[in-house]
Amino acid sequence: MQLAAASGLMGLFFVVVAAGLLALLAGGFWMNSRIKYREPPRPRPEEQPHLPPDGAVHEIRENREPDEIPHIPKGGRPLTPYELTNMHTRPSASKDRPRWSKGSSGSFGGGGLGAH
Template identity: 55%
Template sequence: MSTEWVHFAAERSALVGLWAILMGVLVVGMLGGAFWLGNRIRNREPRRPRPEEQPHLPDGGPVREEQVNLVPDEITQSRLRLTPYQVHGNMGSRPSPAKRRPRWSRGSSGGFGSGGLGAH
């Protein structure tokens, strides 16, 4: 083995070490730039609300859920076929006099394609 090969190998390992250091400095510089840019963007955002500006509960306490059973209004019979834009004019729904909620058939989830056998 000649001495030239040994010098070349030593120079090559020094270049590899220098390359690793340069890449490390580049990564640290990019992370620092991202942190600086993130701070600039955050400083342009509106400030966070103070505690006294936060929403408060109403005087009567928390609002409760209200359940109402609705019954659809009947569609008037017509000789012509009605399209959806003709139906919605004065059609709507009204509260149901029944207090029990309608349920699906026993043993059925009520969903199409739910994997069950369905109502038989």
């Protein structure tokens, strides 16, 4: 019974915890205002990006194909990934979109029915 009885010490503990939480919250607001004060000001309307003089830039669709991997002469050692340069691409002469198989996008979980 004595443990279940209310004591003034327990009430004081809750008041101290609540005061600590309020101090943390106030400190967070204070730190946020300091960080915002150091940020550069928002751009003015005349500093916003504008469309180019020619108007909006439109999307260009083209098929690209990779450069060929260098061939190794017979008896030569294979190239390591570090010896290969960045693989560049070039425009493809073909205008057909590459497809893996009919009705499939080629990706796992692409939403198609798969090869049946």
